[in-house]
Amino acid sequence: MSVVAFLAPQGNPQHRFQAPVNQVNQVETTAAQGQAGGATAVVVAAGAASVLVGRGRTKRKGVETARGSVAVKAFESELGVQAPVGFFDPLGLSADGDVAAFTRRRETELKHGRLCMLATMGYITPELVGKWPAMLSPSQNLKFEDVPNGLGALSKVPLAGWAQILIYCAMVEVSGIQNRLSDAPGDFGWKVLTSDDPEAKTKKLSAEIANGRLAMMAIMGMLFQDGLTGSAWGDWASYTDSPLRAFESESGVQAPLGFWDPVGFTKDGNTASFKRRREVEIKHGRVSMLATMGYITPEVTGKFPGFLSPINNLKFEDVPNGLAALSKVPLGGWAQILAYCFFCELEGFDPKDK
Numbered sequence: 001m002s003v004v005a006f007l008a009p010q011g012n013p014q015h016r017f018q019a020p021v022n023q024v025n026q027v028e029t030t031a032a033q034g035q036a037g038g039a040t041a042v043v044v045a046a047g048a049a050s051v052l053v054g055r056g057r058t059k060r061k062g063v064e065t066a067r068g069s070v071a072v073k074a075f076e077s078e079l080g081v082q083a084p085v086g087f088f089d090p091l092g093l094s095a096d097g098d099v100a101a102f103t104r105r106r107e108t109e110l111k112h113g114r115l116c117m118l119a120t121m122g123y124i125t126p127e128l129v130g131k132w133p134a135m136l137s138p139s140q141n142l143k144f145e146d147v148p149n150g151l152g153a154l155s156k157v158p159l160a161g162w163a164q165i166l167i168y169c170a171m172v173e174v175s176g177i178q179n180r181l182s183d184a185p186g187d188f189g190w191k192v193l194t195s196d197d198p199e200a201k202t203k204k205l206s207a208e209i210a211n212g213r214l215a216m217m218a219i220m221g222m223l224f225q226d227g228l229t230g231s232a233w234g235d236w237a238s239y240t241d242s243p244l245r246a247f248e249s250e251s252g253v254q255a256p257l258g259f260w261d262p263v264g265f266t267k268d269g270n271t272a273s274f275k276r277r278r279e280v281e282i283k284h285g286r287v288s289m290l291a292t293m294g295y296i297t298p299e300v301t302g303k304f305p306g307f308l309s310p311i312n313n314l315k316f317e318d319v320p321n322g323l324a325a326l327s328k329v330p331l332g333g334w335a336q337i338l339a340y341c342f343f344c345e346l347e348g349f350d351p352k353d354k
Contacts, residue, residue: 075102079202080109080209103185110186113212116219123150123222123232137161150226247274252281283348295322309333 075094076087089095094102132144137158147156157165181189193204222232229235247266248259261267266274304316309330319328329337 078102078106079206080106082206082210103183106185110209110212112216113209114186116215117212119219120215120222123219150232151223152226152230250274250278252278 075081081087093105126149130145131147134144136142136144136147137160140158142156142158147153176188179188181187193201193208195201195204226232247253253259265277298321302317303319306316308314308316308319309332312330314328314330319325
């Protein structure tokens with residue numbers, strides 16, 4: 001039966017699916033006469049199946065790759081595709097080429113960008129121009145100037161105030177859904193950025209997306225710094241609970257980065273681990289300084305006027321500079337180099353650690 005399935009003639013689709021029915025009966029009749037032919041058929045069918053499955057996978061892979069390329073090209077002329085990144089979709093959210101999903105995500109991006117631009121200015125403006133000279137909650141005798149800026153305001157605004165804020169947000173959200181005048185993402189009929197010149201309009205709308213993206217990064221940075229130091233632009237010295245303070249007075253803590261540990265190797269405050277890593281850093285730095293000078297010096301002052309290996313009639317000047325020297329130095333020379341490195345390493349250990 002398998003032979004028929006994979007060896008059906010290529011032609012009219014109806015013939016291709018009708019032929020196996022008749023051939024199945026023939027195969028079953030023949031199978032009753034001898035088991036040897038059936039075994040051969042199974043082997044042939046398995047081989048044919050493997051070939052076709054392999055071709056099918058290759059074809060599907062090619063189709064998926066082609067679809068991915070087409071999907072990218074479908075959106076690479078949209079707003080927001082800007083230098084130097086171009087079309088940036090590292091997670092492949094638009095790989096399926098779904099226009100509706102792309103439009104929904106663009107709507108979300110614009111909304112979040114606009115909110116973050118307002119939030120960023122909401123952080124900065126009260127510090128520059130001051131706060132409203134009025135009461136936030138007369139019943140609680142709470143003035144606007146009594147509410148701190150940033151995350152500290154969360155615990156100061158009364159419950160009724162948060163209820164009003166949430167109701168207003170819901171009203172704006174529902175109103176935006178029900179009163180769409182256009183299918184364009186972010187277009188609610190309130191024309192702030194527009195122009196009769198298509199090129200100027202595109203530039204303004206692209207700037208809105210770029211500024212919104214910047215504001216999303218900015219507000220997260222301000223919230224993070226506010227949470228650590230008590231202010232969106234607080235001094236690092238205000239973060240007194242940082243585990244990194246155990247090492248911030250060590251050598252190597254220099255401007256403009258200060259104590260720089262982006263991976264968080266020292267967040268556990270382990271002094272022994274810090275000293276071991278500092279030892280390794282200094283060792284690697286010294287070896288690299290010697291290696292750098294080893295690259296440069298022979299080109300400037302020349303090489304030793306002697307033999308590196310008299311047995312091999314190899315002079316120092318015959319050894320090229322850099323990586324090409326790896327294949328020129330004889331095995332005996334490498335043995336001496338490794339022995340010397342091992343000797344230096346062993347002598348550098350504390351006697352208690354040997």
